[in-house]
Amino acid sequence: MNLQDYMSRIGKQARDAAQVLARTPTINKNNALEAIAQKIEQQHNSLVAANAKDLEAGKAKGLEDALLDRLALNDSRIANMIEGLRQMITLPDPIGEITDLNYRPSGIQVGKMRVPLGVVGIIYESRPNVTADAAALCLKSGNATILRGGSEAIHSNQAIAQCIQAGLTEADLPSAAVQVIETTDRAAVGELVRLSEYVDVIIPRGGKGLIERVSNEARIPVIKHLDGICHVYIDDKANLEKAIAVAYNAKTQRYGTCNTMETLLVAEGIAAQVLPTLAEKYQAAGVELRGCTATQALLPNMKAATDEDWKTEYLAPILSIKIVSDYEAAIAHINQYSSQHTDSIITEDWSRARQFLTQVDSSSVMVNTSTRFADGFEYGLGAEIGISTDKFHARGPVGLEGLTSQKYIVLGDGHTRQ
Amino acid sequence: MNLQDYMSRIGKQARDAAQVLARTPTINKNNALEAIAQKIEQQHNSLVAANAKDLEAGKAKGLEDALLDRLALNDSRIANMIEGLRQMITLPDPIGEITDLNYRPSGIQVGKMRVPLGVVGIIYESRPNVTADAAALCLKSGNATILRGGSEAIHSNQAIAQCIQAGLTEADLPSAAVQVIETTDRAAVGELVRLSEYVDVIIPRGGKGLIERVSNEARIPVIKHLDGICHVYIDDKANLEKAIAVAYNAKTQRYGTCNTMETLLVAEGIAAQVLPTLAEKYQAAGVELRGCTATQALLPNMKAATDEDWKTEYLAPILSIKIVSDYEAAIAHINQYSSQHTDSIITEDWSRARQFLTQVDSSSVMVNTSTRFADGFEYGLGAEIGISTDKFHARGPVGLEGLTSQKYIVLGDGHTRQ
Structure with missing residues (x-):
């Protein structure tokens, strides 16, 4: 299968899963988060082993120490991933929240209901823990996720992906709710940021080079900040x-x-x-x-x-x-x-x-x-998918709410317009 | 001056004006709205005369009746424009609104403050009243506006633009707060939707053809709906x-x-x-x-x-x-x-x-x-710049709030992070 077909299939599967996730009750999403946390606990040793492969390849490639440090999946980072998943369970589910429901002079009641964005594409570099953290945020907010990690973390990311897949299956959620791209082909990023039919927002996490590339190539809205001066x-x-x-x-x-x-x-x-x-x-x-x-x-x-x-x-x-x-x-x-x-x-x-x-x-x-x-935890968002310095859609640290939209709901008793 | 330079100049002027507008107090914005309403009242006859030129040219070009009807600026439509401007004065100013200001365990206070988007580009077709309506919404929400109306309404739009300019000047606001593009060159639309350095959002209002063209060509976020099925x-x-x-x-x-x-x-x-x-x-x-x-x-x-x-x-x-x-x-x-x-x-x-x-x-x-x-007036938004069927930023009827963003504000007394 060529890259374009592969990415289209990933996109379509994500779109289908997003329709299921949008109507999945809170308890089922929480069950999936707990199941994923347990899989990661159980697979601790195989995660470390997969990570060792990445670290070895990284050293052989001569990656600098700072990069190798970001790549490393040690005991405390694995524990943090598990803790992050369980903290996500304790956060209130934003989906379905109804606000500002008021009567209008015509007699209709108008309010807003919070809904997921749909499909979120995350493009990140060396930190493999982003795989679990980002998947958890998107899952809780009812969005399907397509994750594209750095090629230097491919074994670690795939090992985490297996835990996520197993957890989703155990909780009876579609396995395409979270997909980790399996190819290290750099062109996959270019395809992902143009999948406007299937992907609703792209969030790049990494250095300025990555973010500039994604911003320039994307034909989908991007949540990003270039730098922090x-x-x-x-x-x-x-x-x-x-x-x-x-x-x-x-x-x-x-x-x-x-x-x-x-x-x-x-x-x-x-x-x-x-x-x-x-x-x-x-x-x-x-x-x-x-x-x-x-x-x-x-x-x-x-x-x-x-x-x-x-x-x-x-x-x-x-x-x-x-x-x-x-x-x-x-x-x-x-x-x-x-x-x-x-x-x-x-x-x-x-x-x-x-x-x-x-x-x-x-x-x-x-x-x-x-x-x-200035970050999502300190601001009380519970978690953070990134920071936006743009004004459209989200500004500042972006948590669960930034991954949602609000539709209008209108309630009546046979009301007609004059 | 070539088109590209002309549009860049318009964009730069709008960006400068937006910085002034963002910090303009409510009373000054309201004074400008009232001054514009009075200019339109005073210029009633010249608006009708300018519109007669457009109608005559339209008839000569063989425009269909429905289009000529939309183009017409009769007494009641002029009265509606004036009423719209004065209603805008009565709406609460969204800018500066602070919400969700809460203490965090660290002792800092975190909240959100509503800010303008910056520069709004509006691309519309034959209805000249959009010129005043859209300018009023953007002005009240602290945004600078670049308006590009249909070529068939050029005389009407320029006549309304003169009233707006005179009103802005009388109220001591920068005249570039609202700019109406003077050329009927269709390529100006293509330039406007790519002025990403100067324009923050594009709102097309008109038929499906216009909206599709704008969506495809834009390199700036677009608030739009293609159709209403x-x-x-x-x-x-x-x-x-x-x-x-x-x-x-x-x-x-x-x-x-x-x-x-x-x-x-x-x-x-x-x-x-x-x-x-x-x-x-x-x-x-x-x-x-x-x-x-x-x-x-x-x-x-x-x-x-x-x-x-x-x-x-x-x-x-x-x-x-x-x-x-x-x-x-x-x-x-x-x-x-x-x-x-x-x-x-x-x-x-x-x-x-x-x-x-x-x-x-x-x-x-x-x-x-x-x-x-389903519209902004019936929903209580006070006015409507358009309807969005997208999920990013705004969804449903878009009023003043849809033309704003929220930044974080953090208040402390020498708080440092541990």
């Missing part, structure tokens, strides 16, 4: 202690995450008070600092930040620092350079906080809070 | 009186609207009781009936309905009728042939009504209600 702005009305705590945490709590601060903006009125202390803390943590001319004048021996720095997501212990005249200049800098992921102001000034919340055009806008909080 | 299913547990009232109203109250019933499904157990009476009423109203074999056996002298009929939006006094075995067969027929616009069940049976609401995969699903109710 997040800012903290320390206003001259900031509380110094909070400013230092938040700015330090936002950069150093983890370096490789998309919600890590990459640029620190400081009002010139407070720069001399806050920057020396902060710089000392950053340097003690091994963070390389790059500054604008004013910052360099204040903190000697610092590399100059170029325009390129304001546009760069380092994902590393590097921080660019810019001194700005005031909060309006900070907002202007953010709206120009931010990737619309997450930006935070540190201030005790009521009006400036309100203005920042309104005028910064990012998917998460914060006051006196570390940007590191 | 709406069903009423009369269950064998229906109340006869309600069934007849609703089925008659859904077909005959207006023929040319997208929420008009095109196919009537009847349970075989009730067909002999309900169809003869209904057929008589339809025929008295001049509705041509086309039936399946069973319907033909019951009602002699009826044309046969072919498979093509189940897929056709007549927009005319024609109705196809099919007798089905039961409600499950009705749901299956609807999910196969419906355009996911609006479908209604007539039944007194509690469980069947619940099942129909859940299992019919359309943007409006109704019980004991005429499909003719």
